[in-house]
Every structure is written in C-alpha cells, then in structure tokens.
Amino acid sequence: MGIEREQVQHIARLSRLALSEEELTLFKGQLARILDYIGMLEELDTSATPPLYHPNAEGLSFREDIPMENGPAVDLKCLAPEFDEGHFLVPSILETNTSEQERV
Amino acid sequence: MSNLPFLTLAELRSGYSRKEFQPSEVIEAHLKRIEALNPELNAYLEVFADGARDRARTLDKKLTQGGPLGPLFGIPLAVKDVLCVEGTKTTCGSKMLEPFIAPYDASCIRRLRDQGAVFLGKTNMDEFAMGSSTENSAFGPTRNPFALERVPGGSSGGSAAAVAAHLCQAALGSDTGGSIRQPAAFCGIVGLKPTYGRVSRYGLVAFASSFDQIGPMAKTSEDAAILFWAIAGHDPKDMTSSARPVPSLEALLGQDSRRFRLGLPKEYFVEGMDQEVRDALLATLANLEGLGVQVEEVSLPHTPYATAVYYILATSEASSNLARYDGVKYGFRAKDADSLLELYELTRAAGFGPEVKRRIMLGTYALSAGYYEAYYKKAAQVRRLILEDFTRAFEKVDAIVSPTTPTPPFLLGEKIEDPLTMYLSDIYTNALNLAGLPGMSLPIARTGDGLPVGMQIMAPAFMEERLFCLGSLIEELTNPPIRGVPFDQPIA
Numbered sequence: 001m002g003i004e005r006e007q008v009q010h011i012a013r014l015s016r017l018a019l020s021e022e023e024l025t026l027f028k029g030q031l032a033r034i035l036d037y038i039g040m041l042e043e044l045d046t047s048a049t050p051p052l053y054h055p056n057a058e059g060l061s062f063r064e065d066i067p068m069e070n071g072p073a074v075d076l077k078c079l080a081p082e083f084d085e086g087h088f089l090v091p092s093i094l095e096t097n098t099s100e101q102e103r104v
Numbered sequence: 105m106s107n108l109p110f111l112t113l114a115e116l117r118s119g120y121s122r123k124e125f126q127p128s129e130v131i132e133a134h135l136k137r138i139e140a141l142n143p144e145l146n147a148y149l150e151v152f153a154d155g156a157r158d159r160a161r162t163l164d165k166k167l168t169q170g171g172p173l174g175p176l177f178g179i180p181l182a183v184k185d186v187l188c189v190e191g192t193k194t195t196c197g198s199k200m201l202e203p204f205i206a207p208y209d210a211s212c213i214r215r216l217r218d219q220g221a222v223f224l225g226k227t228n229m230d231e232f233a234m235g236s237s238t239e240n241s242a243f244g245p246t247r248n249p250f251a252l253e254r255v256p257g258g259s260s261g262g263s264a265a266a267v268a269a270h271l272c273q274a275a276l277g278s279d280t281g282g283s284i285r286q287p288a289a290f291c292g293i294v295g296l297k298p299t300y301g302r303v304s305r306y307g308l309v310a311f312a313s314s315f316d317q318i319g320p321m322a323k324t325s326e327d328a329a330i331l332f333w334a335i336a337g338h339d340p341k342d343m344t345s346s347a348r349p350v351p352s353l354e355a356l357l358g359q360d361s362r363r364f365r366l367g368l369p370k371e372y373f374v375e376g377m378d379q380e381v382r383d384a385l386l387a388t389l390a391n392l393e394g395l396g397v398q399v400e401e402v403s404l405p406h407t408p409y410a411t412a413v414y415y416i417l418a419t420s421e422a423s424s425n426l427a428r429y430d431g432v433k434y435g436f437r438a439k440d441a442d443s444l445l446e447l448y449e450l451t452r453a454a455g456f457g458p459e460v461k462r463r464i465m466l467g468t469y470a471l472s473a474g475y476y477e478a479y480y481k482k483a484a485q486v487r488r489l490i491l492e493d494f495t496r497a498f499e500k501v502d503a504i505v506s507p508t509t510p511t512p513p514f515l516l517g518e519k520i521e522d523p524l525t526m527y528l529s530d531i532y533t534n535a536l537n538l539a540g541l542p543g544m545s546l547p548i549a550r551t552g553d554g555l556p557v558g559m560q561i562m563a564p565a566f567m568e569e570r571l572f573c574l575g576s577l578i579e580e581l582t583n584p585p586i587r588g589v590p591f592d593q594p595i596a
Contacts, residue, residue: 056540
C-alpha cells in the first residue's frame with residue numbers, strides 16, 4: 001500500500017514534528033513498506049472478535065479516595081526549560097497585531 | 105583483578121552472610137571494571153561512583169554491627185535509563201530528556217533500595233526503548249561484550265552488556281516487545297519479562313502502556329528470581345498492578361520441572377531461523393527429554409501476524425504517550441520558536457531521533473480519522489486472537505519454548521538503515537507482550553564463533569515460577585555454564 005507525500009506531511013503536522021524534505025522522502029518510503037507489511041492483517045476475518053486493548057484480565061484497580069500526603073515536592077522551576085513566578089513561559093498563543101494589541 | 109564481580113548474586117548473598125567480604129570491596133571491584141571497560145562498551149551512561157561508595161561504607165558498618173541484612177544487601181545493580189532514580193538524570197537515551205533530573209524514585213527502585221541494593225549507575229538504551237540494537241541511543245551505541253563489532257541487542261542493551269561484562273551483579277530492564285529478552289539472548293545472560301501487572305510501572309517512562317513491564321537481567325535463573333521477587337507485588341500508584349500475592353522465593357524456585365510438559369510452536373520454525381540457533385534449541389530439548397521432560401508440538405496459528413499487530417498498537421500508544429514532550433514542562437526546548445505550535449514542532453524535530461519520529465508518525469497514522477478502524481481496531485482484534493492461541497496451548501502444556509531470536513547478535517550498522525528488518529528481529533518475543541504473559545530468555549549455547557544463543561520459555565499469566573525452575577534445570581545441563589563473558593575471555 002502506497003502513501004502520498006501529502007499524507008506524510010499531514011501526519012507530521014498531526015504529530016507536531018517539523019520534518020525536513022529529506023526526512024519526508026525517507027519516511028514516505030519507509031512508512032509505505034511498513035504499511036505494506038502490516039496490510040497482511042486484512043487476510044483475517046475478525047468480524048466476531050472483540051478488540052483487546054489491554055492484557056490485564058483482572059481489570060484496573062483504583063485507589064481508595066482517602067486524603068494522603070502529596071508526593072515529593074517537585075520544584076517545577078528546576079525541571080522546566082523556562083519558568084517564572086509560578087508559570088511556564090511559552091511564546092504567545094494568540095496571534096496579535098499592533099492594532100489588536102492597542103484595542104486590548 | 106578481583107574475582108568478586110564474577111560471582112552470582114546468590115553467591116554474593118551467602119558471602120555477605122558469612123562476612124567473607126564487605127560491601128565496599130564488592131562495590132570497588134565493580135567500579136574498577138567499569139572504569140576499565142565502559143569507555144569501550146558504552147554500557148553505562150552515568151556511573152554513581154561517589155554515591156555507591158558512600159552507600160557501601162554505610163552498609164559496611166551495618167555488616168560489622170550484625171543483625172539482619174536485607175534480601176539485596178550490598179548487591180551492586182545497574183538501572184536502565186528509563187527508570188527514575190531520585191536526583192539523577194533519566195534521559196531514556198534521548199536528547200529530549202537530556203536535561204531531566206528525576207524528582208522521585210520509581211517504585212521498583214524504592215523497593216530495591218529498602219532491601220539494601222546499591223545502584224552503580226544508569227545504562228544505555230535505544231531512545232525511549234524503541235529499537236533492538238541500542239544503536240538508536242542519542243549517546244552512541246553500546247557494544248556486545250562477547251564481540252565488540254556486534255550489537256548487544258535492545259532496547260535494554262546497556263543493562264545486558266553491563267551484566268554480561270560483570271560491570272554490575274544484575275540489572276533492571278524494561279520489555280515492551282522483547283527489550284529485556286532479546287538483549288539477554290545476545291549477551292549470554294538471563295532476562296525476564298514478568299506478567300503484565302506483576303511489577304509496578306510507577307516511575308517507568310512510558311512507551312506503550314499496555315505492553316511495558318520492568319524486569320530483571322541477571323547471570324542465572326536463581327538470580328533473576330531473587331530480583332523479580334524483590335520488585336514484584338501490588339502498588340497503589342499503578343492502577344494496572346495486580347493485587348495477587350507474590351509467592352515466596354522458596355516457592356518461586358521449588359517446583360520440579362522434570363515433570364513439565366513443554367510445547368514447541370510449529371509456527372516458529374520458519375525461514376529465517378539460523379541453523380545454529382535451531383540446533384542449540386533442539387539439543388537442549390533432547391537433553392531435557394532425557395531427564396523426563398515431555399516435549400510436544402503446539403500450534404500458535406496467529407504467530408505470523410504478531411509483529412504487524414505489535415507495530416500498530418505499540419506505536420499508537422507511543423504516539424499518545426510521547427505527546428507530552430513539547431518543550432514546555434520539562435526536558436529539551438528548541439530555541440527561536442515564534443509561536444507555540446512552532447515551539448512544539450521544532451522541539452520535537454530536534455529532540456527526537458529518527459526511529460522515535462518514525463514510530464510516532466506510524467502510530468499517529470493508525471489512530472487518525474479514516475484509518476482507526478482499519479489499523480488500530482483491527483490490530484486490537486487480532487491481539488485477542490493471539491492471546492486465545494496461547495490460552496488454548498496452555499491447556500495442553502506447562503510452558504512453551506522457542507529460540508529468543510532468529511539469529512545470533514548481528515553486526516553494528518547491519519540493520520539500522522532498514523526499520524522493517526530490524527522489527528522482524530523481535531519476531532519471537534513480541535507476541536508475549538501482546539498477550540501480557542511472562543517469558544524468560546536464558547543462554548543455552550555459543551555458536552562456532554563464540555556468540556551466545558538464547559532460549560525463550562513462556563508461561564501462563566502469573567506462573568513465573570515455571571520459568572525459574574525450568575531455567576535452573578537447563579542451566580544444570582549447560583556445561584560450561586554461560587553467565588556473561590567467561591572470566592578468562594578478554595573483553596577489550
């Protein structure tokens with residue numbers, strides 16, 4: 001099964017990956033080959049088989065809702081690339097121009 | 105050079121109890137070997153030399169004072185760099201996490217610490233545990249101590265090489281599709297993937313959450329049992345961890361495996377299995393039959409689909425799990441981004457290596473609109489068929505055996521350019537992760553070139569004792585024993 005260059009670009013965008021032209025070409029070929037291999041699953045009739053998303057036969061166990069000590073006090077400032085006065089710093093989210101900023 | 109690093113974990117334990125040596129001597133002997141051999145092997149990414157020495161001195165005093173020693177008193181361990189050890193770097197072999205310092209201990213680390221273990225350092229791995237050769241590490245490949253031009257396997261290749269080269273007594277790895285068992289086979293040591301839910305994943309950096317399990321890598325089945333016993337059990341911090349009680353160490357090692365019925369899956373004997381690997385397995389089975397073990401053919405008919413299912417489901421889970429690396433909360437951040445979207449895209453483009461990008465892309469594709477039913481759901485349905493294959497087979501036999509890998513360790517660079525060929529080197533291991541069942545690899549032979557060959561034993565859920573007991577029996581038959589690189593074989 002083939003995959004178009006535009007599809008690879010679309011997946012890269014969904015994956016939040018800025019790929020170079022070389023990477024796009026490389027991944028296009030490699031993904032096509034992997035998808036071709038994966039295509040073997042089409043041979044199987046699974047219409048009566050419920051999906052298995054998790055191998056844990058016992059199900060998930062939730063903790064009792066009881067108050068307890070927090071985990072170690074993590075200093076977020078030490079972990080974050082940019083941090084100031086209790087906030088993670090990132091580039092501006094809203095695209096603004098001068099006139100909009102003036103209105104605000 | 106001291107012979108202390110060549111002892112087994114069990115021998116070290118009894119040596120301590122007889123006060124034949126002190127923790128400081130043992131730790132120092134290991135640190136000396138690390139200093140001498142790690143530059144060549146690149147098994148450790150970071151060595152906690154000072155911390156280990158301090159800890160050993162404290163334990164020395166405890167030994168002198170007398171009183172009960174913890175089950176892992178003074179045992180030097182290595183830890184795959186995917187597990188959080190408080191206050192130390194946890195890079196996952198990735199540039200993305202190069203600046204990350206773990207703020208807490210993983211649950212298994214906490215347990216080992218409480219039982220007296222000494223951590224020597226963090227070991228190399230394929231980036232985010234994605235790979236079968238440790239060549240995908242951002243910090244250079246690890247070399248196989250049996251043959252430096254060959255890979256140690258992966259993704260837990262650093263841990264496997266460290267155990268095999270006697271740079272630690274035993275180590276922790278993680279196994280999502282074979283990442284403990286395959287490198288154990290390539291490095292001539294024992295590696296166990298426990299039942300899904302048996303060991304808490306709290307503090308393990310997630311790759312594919314319905315597959316990942318932490319497990320021991322050691323020189324013997326008994327050593328693996330000791331380490332498994334130390335880390336197994338319920339943990340309220342992991343909602344997938346099982347509440348089932350863990351058997352005692354005596355029970356884990358006390359079964360008579362001579363009465364076992366073993367299944368040999370006919371679907372595993374396909375094109376691509378190396379002749380020496382095949383011969384080694386069949387010779388071991390013949391020896392076991394001589395002791396009364398019964399061997400019969402079983403069928404796991406959906407085996408040929410396991411790798412396809414694995415690479416859809418594991419990459420889908422990975423694409424979701426790795427979405428957290430966005431350059432905001434921790435880890436690496438790209439410079440000069442003009443917008444938040446660009447910050448994400450540039451950070452991830454520069455922070456991840458090619459295999460991680462490829463798998464994120466594949467998983468994103470399988471989950472994307474229009475493809476979810478055809479890929480993700482379809483694969484999850486076949487996953488159930490694979491589990492049902494095992495359930496049916498285990499109605500007839502106590503354990504299933506196979507080679508761990510189709511070939512002995514391959515050369516550095518041999519498969520790295522061809523992802524699909526690399527994926528197929530996990531062909532005998534990933535079905536167990538799909539089914540959540542326990543499996544162990546142990547060394548059974550060396551090829552004419554001296555390369556280790558591993559055998560895989562698979563058991564029903566929560567029946568790890570069958571693996572340890574059959575493993576111990578096979579070790580009795582393996583002469584000379586294979587416990588990593590032999591004392592008299594130079595490494596570098």
